[in-house]
Amino acid sequence: MKHTKYILGAFVLASMAITSCVDDSALEYDVEKPASITQMEYLNDYDALKSYVNRSTDPNFKLGSGVTVSEYVKEGLVYRMSNSNFDELTAGNAMKYSSIVKNDGSMDFSKVIGFVQAAKAGGATIYGHTLAWHAQQNNKYLNSLLADKEIEVDPDDADPALRMVVPTKGSNPWDSEIYYDPAAPLVVGQEYTISMRIKATNATNVNFWPGVKGGATQYLPGFAAGEQWAEASVTFTANYALDRLRFCFGTFEGELFFDDLSLKATGSDENLIANPSFDEESLTGWSKPGWHSYTFGIVAVAPGPSTYWVNLVSNSNCEGNDVSCFFATEKKDGPKAASFGAAGTGADGVGRAIVIESGDDPTNAWDTQFFVKVPHTFEEGEAYNFSMKIKASKPATITSQAHNNPGGYLHYAMVGSPQVTTEWQEYKNSGVISGSQKGMNTIAFNLSESKVATTYYFDDIVFEKQESGNTIPLTDEEKAEALTGAMDRWIAGMMTACDGYVTAWDVVNEALSGSDGDGDGKYDLQSASNGDPAANFYWQDYLGDNDYVRTTVKLARQHFAESGGNPSDLKLFINDYNLESWWDGNGKAKSLVKWIEQWESDGVTKIDGIGTQMHVSYILDAAAQKSQEESIVNMFKLLAATGKLIKITELDMGITEKAFAAGIKTEDMTEEHHKAMAGFYTFIIQKYFELVPAAQRYGITQWAVTDSPTSSSWRGGEPIGLWDLNNNRKHTYAGFAAGLSGQ
Structure with missing residues (x-):
C-alpha cells in the first residue's frame, strides 16, 4: 500500500x-x-x-x-501546541474554589501561580474561571462558617429576678395571678409593647389580661415560658385606660420567673415598669389577690443554658421564590402552593406579599384557607412565637387552627383570631403547645369567616420554636458578614496569585436558573430552593440577589488593583449557559440582560x-x-x-x-x-x-x-x-x- x-x-x-x-x-x-x-x-x-x-x-x-493546567505546565506538547494555536487559555478546574480552598479555609494557589508563570513565558493570556459560582465549592468549609456560635455562660453569674412559687395548680388561669399597677393608666388608642425574659420549672403559658381595676379586661396573647430563659413580648393597643397588668398562671405548678420587663409606648423610650430588672429590693407596683396561696419575691437566679428562638419559616419576607412553607385553598380545590403578588404588594410598599382571595357566599369558614407549614412537628409543652403582617381589602376577622400538614385538622384554636383591617398591621401570638395541638406542623387560617369576597395580604411571617443550649444560630446578618469575609479572602488570594496578569474573569458564573418563579419577568437566580443544596453552595441565598454580584464585582476590582493590575485593563464577565435557548424564545438571555441592568442600577457596579x-x-x-x-x-x-x-x-x-x-x-x-x-x-x-x-x-x-x-x-x-x-x-x-x- x-x-x-x-x-x-x-x-x-x-x-x-x-x-x-x-x-x-x-x-x-x-x-x-x-x-x-x-x-x-x-x-x-x-x-x-x-x-x-x-x-x-x-x-x-x-x-x-x-x-488542564497539570498538563500545560509540563511545557511539553500541550504547552507548545496551546501557545502556537491559541491566544488565551482557560483552566478547566485549577482556578475554581474547590481546587484551592481546603476544609479549614486555608488556600493553596501554587498551581495557579505555576499556570500564570507558564502562560506568561509562552506568550498566552489567561481567562479567569471563575470567581463566584455555586458549584465546585468547598461546602464543608463554607457551611462551617454558618454553624451555630458558642455562648459563654458563667454559672456563678447570678442575676436577681422576680420569682413566683406556686405549690398547687388550679383549674383556671385566674386561680393564680400577679398584678403590676403602672404609675399612670395607659392611654386609650396608644400602641404599647410589653416584653420580658421569662422561664419556669416546666413549660407553661402565662395569660396577659390587663384591665381597669374593678372594670373592663382586655384579653391579649400571653407569654410562653420554658425551662430556660427566653425573650417574650406582646404588642397591643390599649382599648381602655388600663391601670392593672394581670399575669395569669393558675394552671401552673412550680416556680415561675420574670426579669428585664419593659413596657413602652410606640415611639417612646420611657419604660413604664419601675425596677424592671429587680436589681433593687423593691416590689413597688406588684401585688396579688390576698386569697391566692402562692408566694412571690426577688431572688438571685443563675443564668443556666441559654435559650433562643429559631424561625422555622423559609422565605419569611416573601422576597425569595421558596413557597415550601406557604399553601392556600381557594375555590374549594384543596391546598396548593400559595402565590406571591407583584412587587409593591408587600408591607413595605416595595416588596411582595402572599395574596389570597376568598369567594362570595362560602359554605364554611374554611372554604378559603391560608396555611403556614414548617419542617418541625411540635410536641406538647414546646414553646412558640408567631407573628405576621396582614391586611385585607375589607375589614375581617379570621380564625386559626392547628393542622398536621395542610388540611390535616387537629384543633380549632392555634394562634388566636386576628382582627384584620385595610391597613397593614402586625399580629403576634405566643404560647405553649397543648395536648390538643400536639403533632401540629401547620397553622391554618380560615379566610371565609366574613362570608364575602375579600383579598388578603400576608407578609413577614415568622413561626419560631424555642431552643436551648450553649450555642445559638447566627443571624442572617452574621451569616452574610461571614461569607462576605470568605469571598474577600478568596478573591484577594486569587488576585495576589495572578499578580495582575489575568485581566479578564468570569466574575459570576451560571447565576440564573431556567424559570421565573416570582413572576417578575426574569428568570430567578439559582438557589437552594430550585437547585441541589447537597452538592452546591448558593452564596446568593445568604448575600442576596443583588449583593452577591455587586460584592463580588467590587472585591474583584479592589484586589486586582492592589495586586498590581491596571484597573482599566480589568474586564469582568457574567457567564451563563443556554442563552441560545430556542425552546423559551431566548428567555435566559433576555433575563440575564435584565439582571445586569438591575445589578448596575446602583450606579457603582460595572459589568x-x-x-x-x-x-x-x-x-x-x-x-x-x-x-x-x-x-x-x-x-x-x-x-x-x-x-x-x-x-x-x-x-x-x-x-x-x-x-x-x-x-x-x-x-x-x-x-x-x-x-x-x-x-x-x-x-x-x-x-x-x-x-x-x-x-x-x-x-x-x-x-x-x-x-x-x-x-x-x-x-x-x-x-x-x-x-x-x-x-x-x-x-x-x-x-x-x-x-x-x-x-
Missing part, C-alpha cells in the same frame, strides 16, 4: 476532553495511509487555528482554548461583558435545527444590543437525532454527520462576527478541543472536538477555521 507523510495533531490526552489543543507544528512520520484518510487530506493544508483571525479588523480578538457558553448540538431534525439557528442569531443580537463585550466562553458541539435526545456517539458518526457539524461551527462563528460589532468582540474559546473519551464525565463518548482522540484534525476543524476567516 502507498505510504505518505501527513500531519498528526500529536497531543498528550489528559483526563478531560478540554485539555487537548490543536497541532502546534508539522510532526512528520512515515505511516501506512489508511483508505479512509483520503477524504481528510485537505486538512493538511490548514494552518494553526489562530492564524485565521483577521487581525486588521479584530486586533484585540482572543481565540481561546480550555486546558464589562457577557459570556455565553454554547455547549450546543447539531440537530438532524431540520425544523428543530432551524429554530436553534434562529435563536442563536437572536441571542447575538440581544447581547450585542447591551453594548458590552461579548465572549463565547465554552464552545463545543455534539450531534443528536432530535432536540433534547441523547448525543450520537463517536463510533456511530457518519461522514455526513461530521460535515453537518462543521457547517454548524461555521454558522455560529460567522454569525458572531456578523452580529457583534468589532469593538464588542472579546473572543471565542473552544472548550473541548478533542473528542470526549467514553470515560469522561463531560459528554462522554461524543464527537465534541475539532480533533479526534488520536489527535487528527476533523471536518469540524475546517468548519471552525472557515468561521474565523469568513471564507
Whole structure:
C-alpha cells in the first residue's frame, strides 16, 4: 500500500476532553495511509487555528482554548501546541474554589501561580474561571462558617429576678395571678409593647389580661415560658385606660420567673415598669389577690443554658421564590402552593406579599384557607412565637387552627383570631403547645369567616420554636458578614496569585436558573430552593440577589488593583449557559440582560461583558435545527444590543437525532454527520462576527478541543472536538477555521 507523510495533531490526552489543543507544528512520520484518510487530506493544508483571525479588523480578538493546567505546565506538547494555536487559555478546574480552598479555609494557589508563570513565558493570556459560582465549592468549609456560635455562660453569674412559687395548680388561669399597677393608666388608642425574659420549672403559658381595676379586661396573647430563659413580648393597643397588668398562671405548678420587663409606648423610650430588672429590693407596683396561696419575691437566679428562638419559616419576607412553607385553598380545590403578588404588594410598599382571595357566599369558614407549614412537628409543652403582617381589602376577622400538614385538622384554636383591617398591621401570638395541638406542623387560617369576597395580604411571617443550649444560630446578618469575609479572602488570594496578569474573569458564573418563579419577568437566580443544596453552595441565598454580584464585582476590582493590575485593563464577565435557548424564545438571555441592568442600577457596579457558553448540538431534525439557528442569531443580537463585550466562553458541539435526545456517539458518526457539524461551527462563528460589532468582540474559546473519551464525565463518548482522540484534525476543524476567516 502507498505510504505518505501527513500531519498528526500529536497531543498528550489528559483526563478531560478540554485539555487537548490543536497541532502546534508539522510532526512528520512515515505511516501506512489508511483508505479512509483520503477524504481528510485537505486538512493538511490548514494552518494553526489562530492564524485565521483577521487581525486588521479584530486586533484585540482572543481565540481561546480550555486546558488542564497539570498538563500545560509540563511545557511539553500541550504547552507548545496551546501557545502556537491559541491566544488565551482557560483552566478547566485549577482556578475554581474547590481546587484551592481546603476544609479549614486555608488556600493553596501554587498551581495557579505555576499556570500564570507558564502562560506568561509562552506568550498566552489567561481567562479567569471563575470567581463566584455555586458549584465546585468547598461546602464543608463554607457551611462551617454558618454553624451555630458558642455562648459563654458563667454559672456563678447570678442575676436577681422576680420569682413566683406556686405549690398547687388550679383549674383556671385566674386561680393564680400577679398584678403590676403602672404609675399612670395607659392611654386609650396608644400602641404599647410589653416584653420580658421569662422561664419556669416546666413549660407553661402565662395569660396577659390587663384591665381597669374593678372594670373592663382586655384579653391579649400571653407569654410562653420554658425551662430556660427566653425573650417574650406582646404588642397591643390599649382599648381602655388600663391601670392593672394581670399575669395569669393558675394552671401552673412550680416556680415561675420574670426579669428585664419593659413596657413602652410606640415611639417612646420611657419604660413604664419601675425596677424592671429587680436589681433593687423593691416590689413597688406588684401585688396579688390576698386569697391566692402562692408566694412571690426577688431572688438571685443563675443564668443556666441559654435559650433562643429559631424561625422555622423559609422565605419569611416573601422576597425569595421558596413557597415550601406557604399553601392556600381557594375555590374549594384543596391546598396548593400559595402565590406571591407583584412587587409593591408587600408591607413595605416595595416588596411582595402572599395574596389570597376568598369567594362570595362560602359554605364554611374554611372554604378559603391560608396555611403556614414548617419542617418541625411540635410536641406538647414546646414553646412558640408567631407573628405576621396582614391586611385585607375589607375589614375581617379570621380564625386559626392547628393542622398536621395542610388540611390535616387537629384543633380549632392555634394562634388566636386576628382582627384584620385595610391597613397593614402586625399580629403576634405566643404560647405553649397543648395536648390538643400536639403533632401540629401547620397553622391554618380560615379566610371565609366574613362570608364575602375579600383579598388578603400576608407578609413577614415568622413561626419560631424555642431552643436551648450553649450555642445559638447566627443571624442572617452574621451569616452574610461571614461569607462576605470568605469571598474577600478568596478573591484577594486569587488576585495576589495572578499578580495582575489575568485581566479578564468570569466574575459570576451560571447565576440564573431556567424559570421565573416570582413572576417578575426574569428568570430567578439559582438557589437552594430550585437547585441541589447537597452538592452546591448558593452564596446568593445568604448575600442576596443583588449583593452577591455587586460584592463580588467590587472585591474583584479592589484586589486586582492592589495586586498590581491596571484597573482599566480589568474586564469582568457574567457567564451563563443556554442563552441560545430556542425552546423559551431566548428567555435566559433576555433575563440575564435584565439582571445586569438591575445589578448596575446602583450606579457603582460595572459589568464589562457577557459570556455565553454554547455547549450546543447539531440537530438532524431540520425544523428543530432551524429554530436553534434562529435563536442563536437572536441571542447575538440581544447581547450585542447591551453594548458590552461579548465572549463565547465554552464552545463545543455534539450531534443528536432530535432536540433534547441523547448525543450520537463517536463510533456511530457518519461522514455526513461530521460535515453537518462543521457547517454548524461555521454558522455560529460567522454569525458572531456578523452580529457583534468589532469593538464588542472579546473572543471565542473552544472548550473541548478533542473528542470526549467514553470515560469522561463531560459528554462522554461524543464527537465534541475539532480533533479526534488520536489527535487528527476533523471536518469540524475546517468548519471552525472557515468561521474565523469568513471564507
